[in-house]
Amino acid sequence: MRLKFTKMHGLGNDFVVFDAVRQQVELDAVTIRRLADRRFGIGCDQILLVEPPRVPDTDFHYRIFNADGSEVEQCGNGARCFAQFVREQGLSTQEEIRVSTASGVIRLALQPEGLVRVNMGAPVLEPALIPFLAAKTQWSYPLEVDGETFHIGAVSMGNPHAVLLVDDVDTAPVARLGSLIETHPRFPQRVNVGFMQIINTQRVRLRVYERGAGETLACGTGACAAVVSGWLRKLLAPRVQVRLPGGELLIEWCGPPQTVWMTGPAVSVFQGEIDLLRLVL
Numbered sequence: 001m002r003l004k005f006t007k008m009h010g011l012g013n014d015f016v017v018f019d020a021v022r023q024q025v026e027l028d029a030v031t032i033r034r035l036a037d038r039r040f041g042i043g044c045d046q047i048l049l050v051e052p053p054r055v056p057d058t059d060f061h062y063r064i065f066n067a068d069g070s071e072v073e074q075c076g077n078g079a080r081c082f083a084q085f086v087r088e089q090g091l092s093t094q095e096e097i098r099v100s101t102a103s104g105v106i107r108l109a110l111q112p113e114g115l116v117r118v119n120m121g122a123p124v125l126e127p128a129l130i131p132f133l134a135a136k137t138q139w140s141y142p143l144e145v146d147g148e149t150f151h152i153g154a155v156s157m158g159n160p161h162a163v164l165l166v167d168d169v170d171t172a173p174v175a176r177l178g179s180l181i182e183t184h185p186r187f188p189q190r191v192n193v194g195f196m197q198i199i200n201t202q203r204v205r206l207r208v209y210e211r212g213a214g215e216t217l218a219c220g221t222g223a224c225a226a227v228v229s230g231w232l233r234k235l236l237a238p239r240v241q242v243r244l245p246g247g248e249l250l251i252e253w254c255g256p257p258q259t260v261w262m263t264g265p266a267v268s269v270f271q272g273e274i275d276l277l278r279l280v281l
């Protein structure tokens with residue numbers, strides 16, 4: 001099966017995007033892992049499918065697969081690339097597009113100078129809905145990891161996030177601690193792990209060890225979750241510049257029950273065509 005694709009990224013968090021409106025796309029976990037492999041395939045953090053609408057009053061459906069083949073509920077950087085993709089592929093000329101995902105509907109709007117503004121919906125804080133095993137909702141939870149106790153925020157942006165405060169993201173043990181917390185038994189569906197250094201109430205630095213992909217250069221839902229956690233802990237203002245290794249996102253949230261807005265770039269790098277049969281050999 002030959003498929004056309006576009007290679008894209010949001011601040012270096014990179015994607016292979018398939019138009020599943022005008023071509024039949026059926027991918028199993030083995031094929032996804034090969035596509036995402038940076039030696040045997042095209043290489044990316046996530047695979048994104050642009051599909052026809054599935055629910056009333058939406059324009060498209062959006063599916064997201066991590067490099068490890070797992071399908072997930074949401075991807076913030078991918079949402080911005082989604083908006084750029086449908087525009088450049090002539091799939092939509094609307095200023096704002098409504099997209100359903102496994103975790104709800106998000107609204108995307110192309111801004112001037114190549115930026116995209118996304119309404120990421122309202123964060124979910126109830127432990128059972130994150131999901132995170134805890135007796136009640138708190139803004140900070142003690143978590144035992146490898147004999148040490150850490151204090152984390154737990155937030156879902158449709159996908160689960162743990163947020164740790166660190167003094168310096170450059171020296172934070174992202175790989176070791178990220179992989180231990182990603183598979184922590186109190187996160188039954190695993191978790192994305194954000195390491196946030198607060199510069200001031202309107203500026204943070206963030207690194208994210210992503211569920212199913214490892215550390216990425218940027219994580220859109222991770223940036224949203226970090227700002228939500230910081231606001232709840234009364235450490236952040238409602239409008240925060242988040243500096244990730246791949247660049248900056250603007251995240252805006254003024255507390256429950258409001259939705260979180262994310263603004264940032266989306267870039268198409270190249271288009272291609274791939275014969276899936278050559279992949280799995």
Ligand SMILES: N[C@H](CCC[C@H](N)C(=O)O)C(=O)O
Binds near residue numbers: 013072077192216220
């Ligand atoms: N690894 C995430 C999915 C991709 C999220 C990230 N790339 C973003 O921009 O939000 C998860 O398993 O929930």
